[in-house]
Amino acid sequence: MCPSPRLSFVLLPVILLGCGTKKQRDEVAVGSASGAPAMTADASTAVTTDTVEIFVDAVSVGKVTRAQLDGWPRVDTLVPVEARRLGTWMNVKLIGRAPTATDLAKPSASHPDKVPVLFPGEGGAPSFGMFDPVELAKKGQPAVREDGVREVRISLSTSERGGDHQGGAGEGADPMKIIVKIKTPSGDKELTGEKILSLPREPQPGNEETKGWRVTQFLDAVGVTKYQSLVLIDAGGTTLPLDKKELDPATANPFIKLNKQGHLRFRMFTKQRDGWQPGADLRQLVTIQVK
Known part of the structure; x- marks a missing residue:
């Protein structure tokens, strides 16, 4: 009988190997x-x-x-x-x-x-x-x-086997199936994952390797050009109100990136002297209310 490996294996979508030396x-x-x-x-x-x-x-x-x-x-x-x-x-x-x-x-x-x-x-x-x-x-x-x-x-790692570590835990959702609902006074609109992925991206403030979009790009993509305030809502129902003054591109970057889990993560960055300060955070943006 072959010795049991240190890891407990699960049925994987690959060709499993037999025992042997x-x-x-x-x-x-x-x-x-x-x-x-x-x-x-x-x-x-x-x-x-x-x-x-x-x-x-x-x-x-x-x-x-x-x-x-x-x-x-x-x-x-x-x-x-x-x-x-x-x-x-x-x-x-x-x-x-x-x-x-x-x-x-x-x-x-x-x-x-x-x-x-x-x-x-x-x-x-x-x-x-x-x-x-x-x-x-x-x-x-x-x-x-x-x-x-x-x-x-x-x-x-021999010391970090449990808990929530950096990085994902397996395959994420299909980004092409993302749908962001944008609710406006004149009616509801939808922004699909395919359209989102076609939009040009820019570096995240303070991190040139991470790229994403400003929330205003999502509005432009569905033809929304006028608003006084926004309410961002994540999959868990958490809401984040943003006044138009808080979205001034000279002092703020309402940044959205596609994370490893295949979700849209929102992070607000505000200008602080020579750098950017991260603030409010939503892990899975699904809805934008326009007021």
Whole structure:
């Protein structure tokens, strides 16, 4: 009987591996079906494969097939539930066609608004990327990319296994299905996720890497140009009233970004001397009332 791994596995949408020794798990057959010898897979082995094997703390948890790559799966959805919080990932080692492995140390800290994804690269070969959620929804370009990946080896923190850590815990909602209701005195309007993702973005105050929209862009997108005040409402019913004076672009930035969970997060930034001070926060904006 095989020893039980330290992680309790769940049924994953990948090809689960059978038991065996570590040497057997780390070997990739590069010969023919007639019995050619196998070659040990390491960072310098030039092996071409259509699958990507995923490891958590040196334990293989499955393989992602070529067909599954076409769905651009997030890597944090392909591991056991207890390993899905990106904030507990201390290192991600990428092994592939490069002569040496690539290490991403604390990816959630070094790329706080990005998510890890496997996707088909050049010629359909497996690639790994850290994607902005908007770029992922549009199947665009990653901020960090490694082509020809054969293995993704995740090392977890030994001290941060529970609680609410930085980063998400698995796949988020589909941004294309977002609908923001905009209620005006002349009638209700809707702004779809597809339209939102097509709007130009700007950097978040104080963070050039994080990009999003001003709330006024949402109003412009549905033809609302006149208002005296707004009330923003999140999915939990929390309301945030904003007077027109509070929306002066010279002193305020009512900023909205698409977060890792696939929701629209609102954050108010106000000008303070040479910087910007974060203020009111809504985690899932769903409605804007115009008055």
